[in-house]
């Protein structure tokens with residue numbers, strides 16, 4: 006190995022000379038010391054890879070020297086040069102970790118070189134292990150079991166927590182990606198809470214939930230009479246979130262023409278209410294999110310490229326629950342406690358089998374799905390533990406369910422349980438009822454995610470929201 010630094014220690018100059026000669030043709034950087042004290046002095050100012058020392062030396066023996074070196078420079082490999090009669094001492098020193106190996110006098114030059122190279126390899130491994138140990142200790146020390154509304158201490162989430170911490174104080178826009186139910190809104194709230202704007206408003210809008218014709222007014226506000234139904238002046242989020250943060254969830258669902266107006270507002274801070282020409286100003290930090298691949302949404306002409314790049318100054322990607330190590334069990338326990346309190350129940354935890362099932366399930370609806378599942382399991386359980394059967398039942402594992410692949414994958418709506426054309430007695434069922442059944446079925450299969458259900462049914466989410474609204478009126 007080239008440039009390895011070796012220190013030879015012996016009280017006999019002849020031995021030092023002979024060792025140096027033996028190593029002359031090797032690419033080692035060799036130094037010598039005539040005593041243990043001199044060796045320690047040298048080591049104070051010079052980093053050394055291997056120390057080769059005689060055992061019997063006046064003043065300080067090789068064993069004493071190595072005891073000090075192992076304390077002061079543990080990564081330096083220590084090799085003893087010894088006569089046959091000293092072997093017991095050396096073996097003891099090897100056993101207590103002060104000496105890595107030994108060479109017997111008289112030594113064979115080839116053997117000396119082989120042992121030095123082996124020692125260097127051992128040093129490299131020891132150094133790597135030491136670095137790994139230190140990194141691991143630092144990581145364990147800084148590891149957060151939970152963070153600003155997030156539960157879970159998985160490695161992937163540590164990166165998310167760290168990215169949120171770094172991004173929060175800046176006023177730069179943040180674009181959050183990640184599958185549905187993975188905690189994008191939790192991340193947006195954490196960014197706001199950790200920012201300088203924490204005492205100002207945090208406003209969120211789900212672009213999929215509001216019909217496109219009302220969206221412009223939601224964002225910019227309107228004047229009385231601007232459109233039918235505008236019975237009074239109304240502030241939009243541009244006014245309400247002034248000096249605070251505006252979270253635009255499901256941005257890809259926003260009407261593409263409105264996206265152009267939004268971009269102008271983000272760039273200039275200027276806007277006009279619907280029905281007004283007056284230009285107003287607002288100072289807002291923007292956070293946007295989508296559960297679709299933004300580049301695909303751009304390719305599909307659902308998301309403006311310039312808007313995406315304007316918002317994606319900092320990108321944060323939330324991993325799906327199935328990639329978060331043991332977080333699923335930590336989350337399940339936290340939700341269990343929450344819902345036991347809410348439902349006034351006493352349940353100690355999940356059975357072993359139930360835990361295995363929770364750990365192995367794919368969670369297409371991510372944390373939202375897990376949360377809803379735990380809630381229903383708490384309601385359905387009377388005993389001290391939530392059993393595997395109950396989890397299976399609530400996951401509808403024995404019934405056809407959505408394929409548990411990636412959460413962003415477009416879900417397939419399975420066949421209806423009842424025939425959509427006719428009831429069992431042959432009566433014709435009105436179309437509105439069939440439609441409602443189809444929608445309710447899709448929403449149930451999509452774990453209450455209206456956006457996914459809309460995508461599976463081939464309509465826009467705002468259409469679904471409008472229909473749900475109509476049923477409730």
Ligand SMILES: Nc1ncnc2c1ncn2[C@@H]1O[C@H](COP(=O)(O)OP(=O)(O)OP(=O)(O)O)[C@@H](O)[C@H]1O
Pocket residue numbers: 154155156157183184185186187188189190191192254295296336372373376454
């Ligand atoms: N790590 C977490 N710890 C605790 N609760 C979480 C965590 N992540 C998400 N949740 C909870 O899960 C639910 C869904 O989270 P959230 O609404 O932030 O997801 P989302 O990614 O914005 O979903 P969508 O794309 O459907 O809007 C919320 O009730 C939220 O509080």
